[in-house]
Amino acid sequence: MTRTQPIVLIAEDEESFIEVLTLGLKREGFLVEAARDGEEALRKFEEFRPDVILLDVMLPRKSGLDVCREIRLHSKVPIIMVTAKSTEIDTVVGLEVGADDYVAKPYRLKELVARVRAVMRRTPMEPDSSTKQFETIEVGDIILDTSKHEVKVRGEVVKVPLKEFELLEFLISNPGRVLTREQIIDRVWGPYYSGDTKTLDVHIKRLRSKVEIDPSDPKVITTVRGLGYRLETSR
Structure with missing residues (x-):
């Protein structure tokens, strides 16, 4: 699935900066x-x-530097560190933990936007799901091969159309986690999807017919009433 607009995550504890940046x-x-x-x-x-x-350097609960370190363990997403300080040592530390660029407050919005576009041009777009960096994902009886676009259930290859594959990939990359209907629709159909939300239920039903031993009594893809769906890790 290709996004129509890039997503920027602002990690900032000052509401005034959040409001200005968001607008x-x-x-x-x-x-x-x-x-x-x-x-x-x-x-x-x-x-x-x-x-x-x-990513602001001085964040509550976990510093921006620590956040950057953790993200860099498994992602190359462009990161621009933002700080009220502008000393050379802060800049060096920010870049050493994996930041792509560094700006100090106060900054001009036009300059910041230019830096955002620049780091995005330098860095290849990452797949929507973190699992796409791996060739195969295995949970329980299901093996999903992203490079071959292939799904095996209990050792047998099953045919899965593109949208069902994307749906299964999102579920299997979050095993044991409740995914809301909104999260699933946004990820698989996109944030601007305006069709019938029952489409999701239809695709879930079709997936169950392929991965469940008894689709009428699902044990693999379960419904969490009032919330969404979950791919179970133990059955």
Whole structure:
């Protein structure tokens, strides 16, 4: 699935900066998500898989430097460190932990947007799902091969159309986690999908017919009433 607009994650605890950045970036054609502390930044990174991160160094709960280190363990997403400080040592530390660029407050919005576009041009777009960096994903009786676009269930290859494959890939990359209907639709059909949400239920039903021993009593893809769906890790 190709996004129509790039997503920027703003990790910033000052509301005034969040408001200005959100308005400015949206005006420039970006989608924007905001996190007010380091822990939330990591959660939103996993949830939204942004195309670039504006990461304040001084965040509550977990510093921007620590957030950058953790993200760099498994992602090359462009990261621009933002700080109220401008000393050389801060810049060096930020770049050493994996940041792509570094700006100091106060900054001009036009300059920041230019830097965002520059780091995105230098860095290849990452897949929407973190699992696409691996060739195969295995959970329980299911093996999903992203390079071959192939699914095996209990050792047998099953034919899975593109949307069902993307849906299964999102579920299997989050084993044991409840994924809301909104999260699934945004990831698989895109944030601007305006069709019938029952489409998701139809695709879930079709997937169950291929991965469940008894589709009428699902044990693999379960429904969490009022929330969404979960791929079970133990059965």
